[in-house]
Amino acid sequence: MSVPKTLLIVYHSLTGGTHQMAEAVRAGAALEGGCQVRLLHAAQSGPADVLAAQGYVFATPENLAAMSGQLKDFFDRSYYAVLDQVNGRPYASLVCAGSDGSNAARQIARIATGWRLKAVAEPLIVCTHAQTPEAILAPKQIGEQDLARCRALGEALATGLVLGVF
Numbered sequence: 001m002s003v004p005k006t007l008l009i010v011y012h013s014l015t016g017g018t019h020q021m022a023e024a025v026r027a028g029a030a031l032e033g034g035c036q037v038r039l040l041h042a043a044q045s046g047p048a049d050v051l052a053a054q055g056y057v058f059a060t061p062e063n064l065a066a067m068s069g070q071l072k073d074f075f076d077r078s079y080y081a082v083l084d085q086v087n088g089r090p091y092a093s094l095v096c097a098g099s100d101g102s103n104a105a106r107q108i109a110r111i112a113t114g115w116r117l118k119a120v121a122e123p124l125i126v127c128t129h130a131q132t133p134e135a136i137l138a139p140k141q142i143g144e145q146d147l148a149r150c151r152a153l154g155e156a157l158a159t160g161l162v163l164g165v166f
Contacts, residue, residue: 002035003132007154008053012042012060012070017096017128017140018086022059024147025094035158042074047081055161056117057154058108059094067095067104075111087116090166092153093123098136101125120166124153 007029014020022039029037040049050056060067093108094100105123112119126146130136142150160166 004034004057005070005158006036006038006053006116007055007057007158007161008045009037009039009057009059010042010045010049010074011039011058011094012068012074013096014061014063014068015049015136015138015140017057018059018061018094018140020097020140020147021094021124021126021150022057024142025057025059025154025157028151028156029158031155032158032162034162037154037158042068042070045074045078047078047161050078050082054089055157055166056089056091057157058091058149059079059092060096060102060104060108062095062097062099065099067107072107079111079114083115087138089117090120090157091117092119092121092157092158094150094153095123095125096128096140096142097125099127101127111162118121118166120154120157120160124149
C-alpha cells in the first residue's frame with residue numbers, strides 16, 4: 001500500500017474571497033481519496049509543512065498590485081529552509097484580485113521558480129473589480145462559477161499527485 005500524498009494549501013485572506021477560493025480547492029482535492037489535504041493560513045504555515053507535502057497551492061489576495069504581506073512572510077520564513085529539498089514538486093496559485101492579479105501571480109511564480117517547483121496550471125485569478133476603498137475592504141462573495149474552477153483545480157492536483165503524473 002502506498003503512502004498517501006499530501007497537498008498543502010497555504011493562503012491569506014483579509015475579506016474572505018481568497019479563503020473561499022482555497023476552501024473550494026480543498027473540497028475538490030478531498031474528492032481524491034488517496035490524497036491528504038492540508039489548508040493552512042500563511043501565518044500558521046512554515047518549512048516543516050512545505051517539506052511534508054508533495055504538492056502545493058499558494059493563495060493570496062491582490063494587495064496594492066502584489067501578493068499579500070502575510071503570504072510573503074510565509075515565503076520569507078520558509079524559503080531557505082526548504083531550498084533544494086522540494087525541487088520538481090507541483091504547484092498552482094490562486095489570486096483574488098481587485099484589478100487584474102497578474103503581478104501577484106508573477107511574484108508567486110518567481111518564488112516557486114527559485115524553489116524549482118513545477119507549475120501545473122496557469123494562475124487562477126478571480127477579479128472582484130473592487131476599486132474604491134469601501135469595495136476593497138468589503139467582505140467578498142466569490143461566485144459559484146469561479147468556485148467551481150477552484151474545485152476543479154483542487155481535484156486535478158490531487159488526482160495528479162495520487163497517479164504520479166506530477
